[in-house]
Amino acid sequence: MRFGVVFFVLGYLVLSIGITMMVPLVVALIYGDGDAKAFVFSVSITLLVGAALLIAFRHRKGEIRGKEGYMIVTASWVVMSIFGALPFIVSGAIPNSVDAVFESMSGFTTTGASILTDIESLPHGVLFWRSMTHWIGGMGIIVLTVAVLPFLGVGGMSLAKAELPGPVTDKLTPRMVETARILWGVYILLSVVEAILLLLGGMNLFDSVCHTFGTMATGGFSTRNQSMGAFESPFLQYVVVVFMFLAGTNFTLHFYALRGRIGSFWRSPEFRFYFVATGVVTLMIMAELVFAREKPAELAFREASFQTVSIITTTGYATADYCLWSALSQFLLLSLMFMGGMAGSTAGGLKVMRIQLLLQHVRLEMRKLLHPHAILRVRLGGRLVPDSITSMVLSFIMIYFLLLFAGTMIMTALGMDLVSGGTAVIACVSNIGPGLGNVGPTENFSEVNQWGKAVLTFMMLLGRLELYTVLVVFSRGYWRA
Amino acid sequence: MRFGVVFFVLGYLVLSIGITMMVPLVVALIYGDGDAKAFVFSVSITLLVGAALLIAFRHRKGEIRGKEGYMIVTASWVVMSIFGALPFIVSGAIPNSVDAVFESMSGFTTTGASILTDIESLPHGVLFWRSMTHWIGGMGIIVLTVAVLPFLGVGGMSLAKAELPGPVTDKLTPRMVETARILWGVYILLSVVEAILLLLGGMNLFDSVCHTFGTMATGGFSTRNQSMGAFESPFLQYVVVVFMFLAGTNFTLHFYALRGRIGSFWRSPEFRFYFVATGVVTLMIMAELVFAREKPAELAFREASFQTVSIITTTGYATADYCLWSALSQFLLLSLMFMGGMAGSTAGGLKVMRIQLLLQHVRLEMRKLLHPHAILRVRLGGRLVPDSITSMVLSFIMIYFLLLFAGTMIMTALGMDLVSGGTAVIACVSNIGPGLGNVGPTENFSEVNQWGKAVLTFMMLLGRLELYTVLVVFSRGYWRA
Numbered sequence: 023m024r025f026g027v028v029f030f031v032l033g034y035l036v037l038s039i040g041i042t043m044m045v046p047l048v049v050a051l052i053y054g055d056g057d058a059k060a061f062v063f064s065v066s067i068t069l070l071v072g073a074a075l076l077i078a079f080r081h082r083k084g085e086i087r088g089k090e091g092y093m094i095v096t097a098s099w100v101v102m103s104i105f106g107a108l109p110f111i112v113s114g115a116i117p118n119s120v121d122a123v124f125e126s127m128s129g130f131t132t133t134g135a136s137i138l139t140d141i142e143s144l145p146h147g148v149l150f151w152r153s154m155t156h157w158i159g160g161m162g163i164i165v166l167t168v169a170v171l172p173f174l175g176v177g178g179m180s181l182a183k184a185e186l187p188g189p190v191t192d193k194l195t196p197r198m199v200e201t202a203r204i205l206w207g208v209y210i211l212l213s214v215v216e217a218i219l220l221l222l223g224g225m226n227l228f229d230s231v232c233h234t235f236g237t238m239a240t241g242g243f244s245t246r247n248q249s250m251g252a253f254e255s256p257f258l259q260y261v262v263v264v265f266m267f268l269a270g271t272n273f274t275l276h277f278y279a280l281r282g283r284i285g286s287f288w289r290s291p292e293f294r295f296y297f298v299a300t301g302v303v304t305l306m307i308m309a310e311l312v313f314a315r316e317k318p319a320e321l322a323f324r325e326a327s328f329q330t331v332s333i334i335t336t337t338g339y340a341t342a343d344y345c346l347w348s349a350l351s352q353f354l355l356l357s358l359m360f361m362g363g364m365a366g367s368t369a370g371g372l373k374v375m376r377i378q379l380l381l382q383h384v385r386l387e388m389r390k391l392l393h394p395h396a397i398l399r400v401r402l403g404g405r406l407v408p409d410s411i412t413s414m415v416l417s418f419i420m421i422y423f424l425l426l427f428a429g430t431m432i433m434t435a436l437g438m439d440l441v442s443g444g445t446a447v448i449a450c451v452s453n454i455g456p457g458l459g460n461v462g463p464t465e466n467f468s469e470v471n472q473w474g475k476a477v478l479t480f481m482m483l484l485g486r487l488e489l490y491t492v493l494v495v496f497s498r499g500y501w502r503a
Numbered sequence: 504m505r506f507g508v509v510f511f512v513l514g515y516l517v518l519s520i521g522i523t524m525m526v527p528l529v530v531a532l533i534y535g536d537g538d539a540k541a542f543v544f545s546v547s548i549t550l551l552v553g554a555a556l557l558i559a560f561r562h563r564k565g566e567i568r569g570k571e572g573y574m575i576v577t578a579s580w581v582v583m584s585i586f587g588a589l590p591f592i593v594s595g596a597i598p599n600s601v602d603a604v605f606e607s608m609s610g611f612t613t614t615g616a617s618i619l620t621d622i623e624s625l626p627h628g629v630l631f632w633r634s635m636t637h638w639i640g641g642m643g644i645i646v647l648t649v650a651v652l653p654f655l656g657v658g659g660m661s662l663a664k665a666e667l668p669g670p671v672t673d674k675l676t677p678r679m680v681e682t683a684r685i686l687w688g689v690y691i692l693l694s695v696v697e698a699i700l701l702l703l704g705g706m707n708l709f710d711s712v713c714h715t716f717g718t719m720a721t722g723g724f725s726t727r728n729q730s731m732g733a734f735e736s737p738f739l740q741y742v743v744v745v746f747m748f749l750a751g752t753n754f755t756l757h758f759y760a761l762r763g764r765i766g767s768f769w770r771s772p773e774f775r776f777y778f779v780a781t782g783v784v785t786l787m788i789m790a791e792l793v794f795a796r797e798k799p800a801e802l803a804f805r806e807a808s809f810q811t812v813s814i815i816t817t818t819g820y821a822t823a824d825y826c827l828w829s830a831l832s833q834f835l836l837l838s839l840m841f842m843g844g845m846a847g848s849t850a851g852g853l854k855v856m857r858i859q860l861l862l863q864h865v866r867l868e869m870r871k872l873l874h875p876h877a878i879l880r881v882r883l884g885g886r887l888v889p890d891s892i893t894s895m896v897l898s899f900i901m902i903y904f905l906l907l908f909a910g911t912m913i914m915t916a917l918g919m920d921l922v923s924g925g926t927a928v929i930a931c932v933s934n935i936g937p938g939l940g941n942v943g944p945t946e947n948f949s950e951v952n953q954w955g956k957a958v959l960t961f962m963m964l965l966g967r968l969e970l971y972t973v974l975v976v977f978s979r980g981y982w983r984a
Contacts, residue, residue, distance in 0.1 A: 089873070349915035349924065356921075357908065380901055387898035391971060392570070392980045416897050417868035420861055423904075427838065434830035440837075443830065490872060499873045 023089055026082025031094050032101055033075030039105050040068035042158060043151065046109065049228075050147025057145035060113035068105045092494045095166060099483055102162075103127040106155050115148045124467070124475045129155025131486035132163065132368055134242025134338040134455030135446075137468045137475070141247050146228065153232035153243050160239030160368040161209060163486065164273050165202040168366045208276045213238045216265045223258040237265045240368045242338030242455040250328075250339040259324055259341055263331050267300065270335030270363030291403035292364050296334070296374045303358060304330045307351045314348070334358040336370040338455030340463050359454055370453030370485060372422060378402060379415045421489050425451055429481055436474045446470065450478045451485035504570055507563025512575050513582055514556030520586050521549035523639060524632065527590065530709075531628025538626035541594035549586045573975045576647060580964055583643075584608040587636050596629045605948070605956045610636025612967035613644065613849055615723025615819040615936030616927075618949045618956070622728050627709065634713035634724050641720030641849040642690055644967065645754050646683040649847045689757045694719045697746045704739040718746045721849045723819030723936040731809075731820040740805055740822055744812050748781065751816030751844030772884035777815070777845050777855045784839060785811045788832045795829070815839040817851040819936030821944050840935055851934030851966060853903060859883060860896045902970050906932055910962055917955045927951065931959045932966035 047061035106129065107122035109115075116122040121137045128135045129152055141149070213234050220230035232245045246252035250262060268276065275293060278286035287293050304327045311322035325342040332339045333355045344355060362371015382400045389398055400407040426447055433443030438460070445457030446467070456463040467475065484492045494500055528542035587610065588603035590596075597603040602618045609616045610633055622630070694715050701711035713726045727733035731743060749757065756774060759767035768774050785808045792803035806823040813820045814836045825836060843852015863881045870879055881888040907928055914924030919941070926938030927948070937944040948956065965973045975981055 349919065349921050350912065353912055353915045353921055353924075357912075381905075384898050384901050384905065387895055388971070388974060388978055389980055390895075391975050392978070414868055414871075416901070417865050419901070420865050420897070424862075424865065431831065431834055431838075434834045438830065440830050440834055443834075490869070493869060494872050497869055497873070499870055 026079045027090055028093050029075050030079040030082050032097055033072050033079060035098055035101060036068055036075060036105060037072030039102055040065050040072050043068060046147045046151035046154060049150040053146035055145030057113040057147040060109050061147055063112050064108035092491050095487060096492050096495045099130055102130045106130060109148060109151050113148050115144050120472050120475050124479050126155060127479045127482050130159035131453050131482040132156050132159045132239040132241040133450060133453040133482045135449060136466050139466060139468055149245050150232060153235040156239035156241030156243055157235035161206060163368050164205050164209060168201060168205060168274060204277055205273050208273050212268060219261045220258060223255055223261060225258060237262055238269045240269045240335045240337040251341050256324055259328055263328050266331045266335045266337050270367045270369040272364045272366035274366055292375045295378055296364050300330055300334055303354045310348055310351055335363045336452055336454040359452060362452060372419060376415050376419060379412055380419060383412055432477050433474055436471055446478060447481055450481040453482060453485050507560045508571055509574050510556050511560040511563050513578055514553050514560060516579055516582060517549055517556060517586060518553030520583055521546050521553050524549060527628045527632035527635060530631040534627035536626030538594045538628040541590050542628055544593050545589035573972050576968060577973050577976045580611055583611045587611060590629060590632050594629050596625050601953050601956050605960045607636060608960045608963050611640035612934050612963040613637050613640045613720040613722040614931060614934040614963045616930060617947050620947060620949050630726050631713060634716040637720035637722030637724055638716035642687060644849050645686050645690060649682060649686060649755060685758055686754050689754050693749060700742045701739060704736055704742060706739060718743055719750045721750050721816045721818040732822050737805055740809055744809050747812045747816045747818050751848045751850040753845045753847035755847055773845050773856045776859055781811055781815055784835045791829055791832055816844045817933055817935040840933060843933060853900060857896050857900060860893055861900060864893055913958050914955055917952055927959060928962055931962040934966050
């Protein structure tokens with residue numbers, strides 16, 4: 023491992039964070055809530071550190087090799103979260119640094135779990151930066167899962183490697199840059215369209231932009247204490263539903279669609295599964311709301327679709343209290359939470375593709391019992407899946423559950439009850455946001471103790487970076503030889 | 504599939520059930536509670552049906568081939584449960600037939616879930632039969648997992664195929680019979696020793712025998728409303744702890760130990776894991792009871808070890824209300840519940856060996872990331888595990904969770920709340936007995952509706968027969984060609 027190379031790349035990253043932090047500085051200056059000074063200070067520190075790293079390690083610039091990739095990716099999110107927490111601490115919005123890093127990590131990992139109790143009391147600059155961390159994190163995640171991780175041999179998208187947009191070359195870097203550029207273009211385009219629609223629907227510019235950040239990153243931070251529930255306009259709610267759904271879709275499919283190949287959506291077996299799962303659960307919940315709770319059809323459809331899409335995409339916005347719905351509806355939502363959105367989107371969770379592979383694998387094992395000598399292989403949408411990928415996906419699911427297990431053990435040891443502790447871990451590993459019990463949708467993470475917050479911060483990082491990326495860096499083998 | 508062969512084997516089974524049912528008939532005659540007539544009727548019907556099947560299909564006798572094995576095993580437990588329910592229905596102890604089959608299936612699968620609210624009001628013959636179904640089921644399970652399933656290519660014991668006691672031949676049947684005879688010998692011996700110890704400890708003969716049935720089968724049916732909590736003698740409780748632990752151990756190890764090879768226990772990596780897991784959790788809970796709840800050390804150790812062993816072996820007896828313990832202790836017990844005891848024992852759950860293979864597999868996948876070109880294989884206790892076995896074990900764990908998922912969905916759709924519905928399914932699939940909430944240790948399954956009971960009855964069957972055996976019979980492929 024050449025640490026110089028790592029530090030050089032991180033220098034770039036820190037510098038970029040410093041530059042993006044100028045946007046909330048402008049917001050702070052416009053609104054004049056008194057947080058501008060904190061941003062000037064944070065921007066200065068961040069730019070200085072970034073520049074210092076770049077200068078100190080300028081001779082270490084070079085191609086990134088296998089092992090270093092894991093370190094750079096993991097360190098990126100840690101570094102972003104630490105520098106991203108500066109405005110929270112310096113402005114006094116979140117004076118405790120563990121809390122501030124939790125909030126910042128929750129932003130950059132697009133989790134949306136918060137330790138804040140009164141969001142509306144915060145200055146506009148801080149609120150804007152809080153939402154913006156989502157958007158930056160979402161940007162990072164798309165490129166990471168679609169372009170970077172497959173080359174490290176990790177992540178659900180390894181499968182789709184051959185399908186990536188951008189010119190195919192043997193060189194790793196040029197192709198990654200090209201892919202990143204294309205996907206960011208799609209991401210920015212969709213964001214602009216959503217923000218305009220929200221403006222047209224009657225939101226002010228500030229709220230439009232902040233909620234666009236939260237939606238496109240499937241994050242869930244809002245500018246209101248009541249989250250999206252503060253906006254009662256059906257049009258606004260439907261706009262958010264549609265864009266959450268799009269944000270939970272593989273961004274390469276959007277790219278193809280923009281190129282005129284709309285059919286790409288339906289040709290993707292993963293998209294079909296994602297679409298049908300969302301549709302079926304929405305209709306089942308709508309049926310409950312109409313027949314058992316006598317709501318008008320439109321309202322029932324709106325509430326059902328909003329909550330379903332918000333949860334399958336792991337966004338975490340809410341317009342209705344689903345804790346009051348039937349056990350079956352709650353259970354269906356909980357299951358969607360575990361699944362999450364498509365690989366190559368900003369959504370968290372296990373990802374639809376992994377669930378599909380899992381189901382295929384199980385079907386195959388059953389058939390093997392009946393035909394012990396047949397040679398059976400896992401297929402997805404007609405394409406053969408290499409055994410090594412199936413094996414890795416199964417391990418991923420196992421590690422995911424082992425992590426939930428270990429995390430819940432720690433949280434209960436730190437004094438949380440089983441439901442709150444367990445769902446806090448799930449909400450963080452799957453980058454959802456709210457859990458149940460003391461960390462439920464109408465509560466927040468402020469009452470979790472400091473050690474618990476630190477553990478959950480790490481869980482968000484693990485979940486967001488597809489487990490392996492982080493775990494490898496923490497393995498003994500990584501540091502040997 | 505030759506149904507004639509299947510019916511012929513089932514004829515034998517029904518006849519055997521009829522004969523064993525004569526034991527509770529004798530008990531009923533001794534106590535004279537008025538249930539003797541019900542047993543005379545049940546025994547007659549059962550013997551008649553058994554004889555009729557044997558005679559009708561006497562020409563169909565023949566070697567059992569691959570596919571037929573699955574059908575025979577699945578049908579065996581169904582048939583046992585139906586005929587086993589007769590005494591409950593006819594005596595009027597459980598007039599509803601869905602309830603009676605639930606109770607009977609719970610007995611034969613050694614689950615221990617009950618729909619009865621006042622156990623002590625039942626006549627002695629019925630109570631004895633209820634406990635005896637455990638013992639018969641346990642006997643069936645040992646032979647099934649150690650001798651039958653490995654030859655069908657199913658179950659955690661496939662691994663240990665080469666280690667089975669009994670002469671090694673190429674013929675399937677002679678070896679199975681020999682293995683069965685040896686294991687039953689061990690099972691009966693341990694049962695006799697436990698019953699004598701319980702008698703010496705002051706239990707009456709009836710309770711000694713019934714609790715021996717419940718212990719050795721890791722079932723959990725008791726003759727008292729307070730379960731084992733009705734017996735306050737430390738000696739009695741320790742005897743039950745020791746024998747529950749032994750019943751959760753692979754019976755082939757007992758066989759070797761009886762032959763003087765005591766070291767076999769510790770040489771088994773599965774036993775070491777089982778022993779250490781039990782020990783660590785016991786000590787952790789004991790520490791809580793001593794330091795946080797100020798109980799005397801002996802009582803703390805007794806309560807901790809009893810509850811821990813009862814849960815890891817999926818027996819379900821209780822001497823303390825663990826719902827009052829800390830969240831961490833409850834979580835540890837919940838985890839042991841999922842794991843269960845050793846393969847080749849009467850315990851339920853996923854089995855220790857599967858958890859070990861899972862952990863090995865995950866470790867390996869992590870190492871593969873760092874050494875993409877290394878050839879790494881799963882090992883257990885130094886022995887290489889074939890990929891096909893690892894793959895099947897992973898699928899098993901996946902199917903197990905998918906089943907919990909599907910079962911919980913059905914139970915919530917039938918109107919149960921999430922915690923009660925979810926834990927009812929876990930308790931039945933893992934053959935534990937009590938769940939939490941409305942089906943918790945101080946409650947029972949009487950309030951579950953009829954459809955729910957039917958589903959849970961099926962879940963017990965699935966869990967007990969290692970999922971695959973039953974699922975294969977219900978697959979489309981099984982009936983094709």
